[in-house]
Amino acid sequence: MSGPSLNGDTRIGVYVCHCGTNIAGPIDVEAVTEYAAGLPGVVVARAYKYMCSDPGQELITHDILEEGLDRVVVASCSPSLHEETFRRAVAKGGVNPYLFQMVNIREHGSWVHDDVEMATAKAKDLVRAGVARVRFHRPLEPRRVPVDGSAMVVGGGIAGIHAALTLANAGKHVYLVEREPTIGGHMAQFDKTFPTLDCAACILTPKMTQVRNHPNITLWTMAEVVEVDGFVGAYRVKVRHEPRFIIEDACVGCLECIDVCVFRNGKTPDEFNLGLSKRKPIYIPFPQAVPQVVVIDPEACIEFRAGCRKKTCVEVCADRNAIDFQQVATFDEVEVGTIVLATGFKTFDAGRIPYYGYGRYDNVYTALEVERLVNAAGPTTGEVVLRDGRTPQSVGIIHCVGSRDENTNTHCSRVCCMYSLKLAHLMKEKTGAEVYNFYIDMRTPGKGMEEFYNRVGSEGVHFIRGKVGDVYPEAGDTGRLVLQAEDTLLGRIRKIPVDMVVLATGIEPQSDAEDVRRLFNITCSAGGFFMERHPKLAPVSTFTDGVFLAGTCQGPRDIPDTVAQAGAAAAEALALIDAGSILLEPNTAFVSAEDCSGCKTCIGMCPYQAIAHIDGKAVINEVLCKGCGTCVAACPSGAIHQNLFDDDEIFEEILGVLIHA
Amino acid sequence: MTDKPKVAFYWCASCGGCEEAVVDLAEELLGVAAAVDIVFWPVALDFKRADVEAMEDGEILATFVNGAIRTTEQEEMVHLLRKKSKVLVAFGACAQLGGIPGLANLWDREAIFERAYLTSPTTENPAGTVPLTDYAANGHRIQLPGFYDTVMSLDQVTQVDYAVPGCAPTPNLIAAAVGALLSGDLPPLGTVLAPDVALCSECDRRDTKPEDLHITAFKRPHEIIADDETCLLAQGLLCLGPATRAGCGAQCIGANMPCTGCFGPTSRVHDQGAKAASAIASLVGADDPAEIERILDGIPDPIGTFYRYGLPHSLMVRRRQDTVETTA
Incomplete structure (x- = not known):
């Protein structure tokens, strides 16, 4: 595993970057450069103000040609920023770009130290290590793999819908997988959207219909991804279709079967209305559901419980023959080049904060329930009526329920202030009630948001800056509930009786986010939301190539941001597909077959399932390999090597750092 | 001659x-x-x-x-x-x-002498005599080898x-x-005269080792009667075959005893004990820290287990020593 030219006959160029004063402030760049010039194998050492600038890069290219350099070290910032830049400069000079080593003296040096002498000494150590290591680098070629032209979008909320349509409009085939009987997600449940007060359904349902009718979209509802195999460009995804007990292609959406169901009234809490109404065993989630296909709930339908009944639904369906009580789960397996995850969120379970009385007092609602109450298509056709039949004269909205609270979730859910303002406006408009918002901080950034806040304030909605500590029934059987909070602006306790309490519950990861994370081999941030590859520079990518994130599965956000992000995820997926093939980093691991004992230690260690045991030897699929190095470290007989991280390179680097110690 | x-x-x-x-x-x-x-x-x-x-x-x-x-x-x-x-x-x-003998590098001369000549339960040494390099008796001076x-x-x-x-x-x-x-048909200098591949390569039981082995309890050979056809690791016995050079014909395993690592590492491994420990640790079938600890407690003497034959030649060489090396 030795490099082509080692010890003495290498010609290394070292370039130390000032990065303006970013590095040159706390580090004596000239001293580091002078030191580098004396290291074995170094024939040129230069300092430059901005190595990443064109003249900086040209220094490298020029020296390769003039000085015959065959190895290059740049001491500057993090490789994640400019490794590619300098590799290109090295390649431009005609040297294999992997005969290059980047040394990070900014993030690891000048930015974390202020003692010039010590920081300079450390920079010298790091440069020495880089020089020692680069001598062992071998020329490498990036690998090129083809990309399948189709994509999968998982989750049919507004994020998934927008991503799927964007991809489909660009001519790509999209499989849109949604586990509910309809697409639409949470947005379909909302009444109006802040801050413009557009009708959510009016802007959403045309997009839902487009999905249904798009020739490039295969829509699978009541479907879930159960297996993901393969790798970027060629994922093989297995999808499980739950039985709907309706033959989707045969159902015309006439809904006659619902009318004739032997249940004259629904008995099952309606999921779409959050249990505020009841539905029948055969139902459609909401009038504009897509697909316009009914669904049978086998838990509720007596045909499943007792059998041999009248089957009025079958009778009325007649020769359309769309009802099939024998349906069982089926599976599909498809190959796609990229995957967009848009699996959404769940709202915080308000029952977790017992002193707010949700589930105990009838007139405590969650915000999502109120969305249904104020919605003209909701269980009360838009009338705000309490569970006891009264119209509220006063409403208290408690912000940050399950957000910004160390006992539940520490994150801000970003949307609750704004939707609370929206609900305050709508309730006031519909009932004329006095509305009190109990908030910690009002957070209204974004276009038109602060203006909306001012508008709602001018409408006479009350704002009390304080966290509600207790909700309890008012004395004297008034049916009202008292909200008790310390008004931190007035500096005293307020006790405000209201007819209706609305809990502005926050956004949480889906309860099965961990399973989905594992299925798609991605990572989660601390709170359980899926983690982006880089919060600023790769916000919709994941650490798994070809898997992108859209919407609230990545973190709380509102509809405009969700749609923007879904568009970005679709664009990233398109870029991948349209390139036709992709180049992969060659820093992958490989097994030296003659050295492998077939002990199988590595196989279970690989987080990417890239290793197989074939004919008594481990074999690494280099397309699946992400170069994490786990198997290399784990191989008990040293039979696995990794490009750019072979033992000689690493040991030389360590020695280089420690040699003066 | x-x-x-x-x-x-x-x-x-x-x-x-x-x-x-x-x-x-x-x-x-x-x-x-x-x-x-x-x-x-x-x-x-x-x-x-x-x-x-x-x-x-x-x-x-x-x-x-x-x-x-x-x-x-x-x-x-x-x-x-x-x-x-x-x-x-x-x-x-x-x-x-x-x-x-290299396991003595967990102590130093003083500690070894104290144990061997003064405090071990079977020692009877009222005069407290310990080895010396220079000794006079009956008018003669004798010099003895020093102990590192x-x-x-x-x-x-x-x-x-x-x-x-x-x-x-x-x-x-x-x-x-x-x-x-x-x-005179000699390989390059420095070669270890045995196959440069781990023992599993010549072990009859290799195919019985599962690809996704999860050990929930380590066993010691006296605690179980091991099946004589199944991979010993798969039975919870600490077999160091994966981290040990082949060449012995897997004799110990043939006698239903796990490999203890005496053939040392392959040429590509810098530290057999570290490799063996990480390979074995990777088989621990638990995520909960307390459970992991319980399982690892089933390895009573990790250094004696993983560095049984190679502590001086490992990256560690010895336990950290505060005194300067001398010979007595």
């Missing part, structure tokens, strides 16, 4: 097992004896140090040294033999890697040309090594 090639055997800190291994060549030993002149073999033949000193430099074709280096005398002798030999072979795990704080492998003391691994080396490897020496 004939002009047959001259061969020497020497032992340093060892148990004698390597000498037994030479005798274990059985009839083949006669063939070796017929082909060479054994010019020095303290355990079997009556030659003295002076006989070696009298030889020309490089006069011996090959010297096989077994045992680790822990006294001044051993160091002197191997320097002498090095000078007199064309080829110096580290014979057995102690010479190659430090061996079982740190046990060393042969190659940490002098240049070693080849190693024959094992505790002890197996007859097939010894015969092959001698054959190679006599024929």
Whole structure:
């Protein structure tokens, strides 16, 4: 595993970057450069103000040609920023770009130290290590793999819908997988959207219909991804279709079967209305559901419980023959080049904060329930009526329920202030009630948001800056509930009786986010939301190539941001597909077959399932390999090597750092 | 004296097992004896140090040294033999890697003397006598070898040309090594004269090892009656075969006992113990820290387990020592 030219006959160029004063402030760049010039194998050492600038890069290219350099070290910032830049400069000079080593003296040096002498000494150590290591680098070629032209979008909320349509409009085939009987997600449940007060359904349902009718979209509802195999460009995804007990292609959406169901009234809490109404065993989630296909709930339908009944639904369906009580789960397996995850969120379970009385007092609602109450298509056709039949004269909205609270979730859910303002406006408009918002901080950034806040304030909605500590029934059987909070602006306790309490519950990861994370081999941030590859520079990518994130599965956000992000995820997926093939980093691991004992230690260690045991030897699929190095470290007989991280390179680097110690 | 090639055997800190291994060549030993002149073999033949000193430099074709280096005398002798030999072979795990005596590197001389000569339950030493290097009795002064704080492998003391691994080396490897020496058909200097692949490659039970092995309890050999066809790791026994060089024919496993690692690492591994520990740790079938700890508690002596034969030759060499190395 030795490099082509080692010890003495290498010609290394070292370039130390000032990065303006970013590095040159706390580090004596000239001293580091002078030191580098004396290291074995170094024939040129230069300092430059901005190595990443064109003249900086040209220094490298020029020296390769003039000085015959065959190895290059740049001491500057993090490789994640400019490794590619300098590799290109090295390649431009005609040297294999992997005969290059980047040394990070900014993030690891000048930015974390202020003692010039010590920081300079450390920079010298790091440069020495880089020089020692680069001598062992071998020329490498990036690998090129083809990309399948189709994509999968998982989750049919507004994020998934927008991503799927964007991809489909660009001519790509999209499989849109949604586990509910309809697409639409949470947005379909909302009444109006802040801050413009557009009708959510009016802007959403045309997009839902487009999905249904798009020739490039295969829509699978009541479907879930159960297996993901393969790798970027060629994922093989297995999808499980739950039985709907309706033959989707045969159902015309006439809904006659619902009318004739032997249940004259629904008995099952309606999921779409959050249990505020009841539905029948055969139902459609909401009038504009897509697909316009009914669904049978086998838990509720007596045909499943007792059998041999009248089957009025079958009778009325007649020769359309769309009802099939024998349906069982089926599976599909498809190959796609990229995957967009848009699996959404769940709202915080308000029952977790017992002193707010949700589930105990009838007139405590969650915000999502109120969305249904104020919605003209909701269980009360838009009338705000309490569970006891009264119209509220006063409403208290408690912000940050399950957000910004160390006992539940520490994150801000970003949307609750704004939707609370929206609900305050709508309730006031519909009932004329006095509305009190109990908030910690009002957070209204974004276009038109602060203006909306001012508008709602001018409408006479009350704002009390304080966290509600207790909700309890008012004395004297008034049916009202008292909200008790310390008004931190007035500096005293307020006790405000209201007819209706609305809990502005926050956004949480889906309860099965961990399973989905594992299925798609991605990572989660601390709170359980899926983690982006880089919060600023790769916000919709994941650490798994070809898997992108859209919407609230990545973190709380509102509809405009969700749609923007879904568009970005679709664009990233398109870029991948349209390139036709992709180049992969060659820093992958490989097994030296003659050295492998077939002990199988590595196989279970690989987080990417890239290793197989074939004919008594481990074999690494280099397309699946992400170069994490786990198997290399784990191989008990040293039979696995990794490009750019072979033992000689690493040991030389360590020695280089420690040699003066 | 004939002009047959001259061969020497020497032992340093060892148990004698390597000498037994030479005798274990059985009839083949006669063939070796017929082909060479054994010019020095303290355990079997009556030659003295002076006989070696009298030889020309490089006069011996090959010297096989077994045992680790822990006294001044051993160091002197191997320097002498090095000078007199064309080829110096580290014979057995102690010479190659430090061996079982190398576990003494968890202590230092003072602690070892205190234990061995003063505090062990079977010691009766009211005068508190411990070894000295210089001693006067009956008008005579005698000098004895000094005892190092740190046990060393042969190659940490002098240049070693080849190693024959094992505790002890197996007859097939010894015969092959001698054959190679006599024929002159020698591999590159520094080679360990055994296959450079881990033991699983020659283990009959390899195919019975699951790809997704999760160990929830480590067993010790006396605790279970192991199935004699199934991978011992799969039965919870700590088999170091994956981290150990092949060449022995998996003899221990053939006797239903796990590999303890005596053939040392392959040439590509810097630290057998670390590799073995990480390979074994990767099999622990738990995520909960307390559960992991409980499972790992099933390995009562991790250093004695993973570094049984190679602590001096590992990246650690020894336990951190606050005192400066001296010889007493």
